[in-house]
Amino acid sequence: VDKAWKELSNILSGIFCASLNFIDSTNTVTPTASFKPLGLANGTDHHLLRYAVLPREVVCTENLTPWKKLLPCGSKAGLAVLLKAERLFHSSYHSQAVHIRPICRDASCLAVSWELRQSLTVVFDTFSSSQGKKDWSLFKMFSRTLTDACPLASQSKVYVDISPKNKEKELLEVTPPPASVYEAIVQGDKRTYAVYDLLSPSLFNTSRSLNVQLKWKRPQDSSELPTPILHAQRYVSGYGLQTGEISTLIYNTHPYRAFPVILLETVPWYLRLYVHTLTIITKGKENKPSYIHYQPAQDRRRPHLLEMLIQLPASSVTKITIQFERALLKWTEYTPDPNHGFYVSSSVLSALVPSVIAMKDVDVEQSPLFTSLFPSSDGSSYFVRLYTEPLLVNLPTPDFSMPYNVICLTCTVVAVCYGSFYNLLTRTFHVEEPSRGGLAKWLANIIRKFRGVPPL
Known part of the structure; x- marks a missing residue:
């Protein structure tokens, strides 16, 4: 398994021009509860699973x-333009991912196919870039508009969140008017979306391009975003360069429901954890x-692995702390900029968060897009995986x-x-005998005689 994992990381490094070839045994762990294989390989044998991070x-x-070359139409047509x-990369946050899993080709599952899913997440701060205005458009954010759909795509849609907040639905104006409006339950909240189908012939009849714009009919004050039910933060405390402490704060803001969460901590070997201080x-x-799994690190071979199943009470803050000691590296093991510091990978939180609004089974069947992006086990909860800051x-x-x-x-x-x-x-030394002089010496003596100076 380790040999195949190394070959896979090198192959992906070459395909995506990334530094994945730096993945080795010093940053790879085998989680027991936080992750599991997806697709047909969905099993419980965690010995075949590997997890690595390059923070x-x-x-x-x-x-x-x-990444764009893997798309059916590349960046020439469709949403990829x-x-x-x-x-x-001028945005506040950018993330891209590639998911590969084996799936059944038909209902009888006589043949197996590989599913490739690509996702891109971008966060634009339009409030700051637009001088305090919340108005935005595709052209303002991407400097481009949509002209056509990818000919190879079976579906190509744009969803715009127009969910009302504090009865402000009449204050929003979306242009051009959407052909349809869709309602869905996303992560326990009811959302309303304006849908633009790029494969619809009537969409590009009035104009050659699609530039979705959202405007507010009157200026709006900057309101705070709603706090998610589950969120976390992580930081390092302590002083000096010998010992320290890693603290993780997990928040459960649900008013009346408690739920368990699985925490995965991966700490490099040069931070020697004191497990008795947990x-x-x-x-x-x-x-x-309720469950704890700890695998100690080995110097220059593998990192620390800590997995725990923790129950989070309603409206609570759970603080997890553990102390560590810094190791002294060899002078050849330091990075080119050692005074910048060394990165520790993010913690991973996995939980089934209870939903405030129940989702019906009919809604799950009619919204395959949202169920794939925001999976839910049933109508009462939805699955969330969070990554803290490194x-x-x-x-x-x-x-x-x-x-x-x-x-x-020296x-x-x-x-x-x-x-x-x-x-x-x-060096060779030569002794030179003084010359007897000549006409020059005779003239010099005559001059010296007239001046009353002894001759040479």
Whole structure:
């Protein structure tokens, strides 16, 4: 399995021009409860599962180009024409993913096919870029408009969230008017969407391009976004370069429902965890996990792995802390910018969050798009996987300028001493006898005689 995992990471690194070839045993773990294979390989044998994170690497333009080439029409037609690199990477948040899983080709499952799903998530801060206005359009965000659909696509739709907030539905104006409006339950909340079908012939009859615009009929104040039921944050505390503490805060804002959550922590080997200092506090009381799995790290071989099943009471904040000690690396193991710090991968939270609004089975069958993006087990809950922010930890760093200074000083001393000694050994000395002089000396003596100076 480890050999196949290494080959897969190298292949994906070449396909997407990414640094996935840096995945090795030092950042790979085998989770037991947080993840499981999808598709036909859905099983419980966690020994065949691998999970790795490179928190230092970021997505860049050279990763977007091969990602777009996997699309049926590339970036020539359809929704992909909006994927302009200079606009996407100018956003507040950008993420792209590729999911591959085996599925049945028909109902009898006599043949197996591989499903490739690509997703792109972009967050634009239009409120700041538009000088305090909430109005937006496709052209303002992507500098392009939609001209046609991909000929190879069976579905090509644009969904615009026009859900009313505090009875403000009449204040929104979407142009051009949508052909249909769709309502769905997304993560426990009822949402309303304006739908634009790019495969509809009537969409491009009035104009050659589609530029969806959302305008407010009167200026709006910046209102706070609703707080999700499950959210978390993570930080490092402590002082000095010897010990520290990792703290994770998990929030359950549901007014009356408690639910369990699975926490996955992956910590590099150079942060040596003190497992006996692990504490879980909820509402001032100790919260014992129902399940805990810990795999200690091995220096330069594998990281720490900690998985816990924690019950979150309603309207509560759960604080998880664990102390660690910083290790001293070899001078060849430091990054080119060691004073910037070392990154620790994000924690992973997996939970079935109870829904405020129940979803009917008929709604699940009629909305395959939203059920694939926001899966739910039944009408009373939906599955959520959260990733906290990565951590930046400083390690004891030697003075890398000292070897340079020693080399320069040593080379200078050797060059001066050896050069002088070699010059004395190899130089040839000649004794020159003084010349008797001539006409010049005779003229000089005459001049000196007139001036009263002794002759030469």
